[in-house]
Amino acid sequence: MLTVWYNTRCPVCDAGIARQKRRLIEAVKAGRIAFRDINAEPAALAGYGVSLEDIRRRLHATDADGRLLAGADVAIAVWKATPGEGWLATLLGNPVALPLTRFIYDRFADLLYGWNRHKGRW
Template structure:
């Protein structure tokens, strides 16, 4: 199972995950993927060394093997599971584009995190 941890207090994050949940309804029902609000379980990933602020800044997930995924790697894993979005995972997760994908995701996440902090969404 892929368990995705995200920040429901961020309107952009919450809307993005809501969209994915709608697209992944069968996977959610069958238990192949789960979306969890880190604000309800702030220490959930402490064993991986991930703080509440780390997860508010970037998506985090654990995969079926218990590995921690962060940022763009979470987006790629979700795209792989989403019908019709496998091409996004193949494109942005290929070895040539992956470093650029991670860089772009991280910069966007930094801007979004700063915006949420300024708006007091904590």
């Protein structure tokens, strides 16, 4: 199972995950993917050395093998599981594009994190 940890206090993050949940309803019902609010379980990934602030800054997930994913790698894993979005995973997750995908995701996540902190969404 892919378990995605995200920050429900971020309106952009919450809206994006709500959209994915709707697209992945069958996978959620079947237990192939889960979306969890890190604010409800702030120490959930402490065993991986991941803090609450890390997850508020970037998406994190654990896969079926217990491996930790972060940032763009989570988005790619979710796109792979989402009907009609596998092409995004292929396009943005290929070995040539992946470094740029990660860079752009990280810069956007940094801006979003700063905006949320400025707005007091913690």
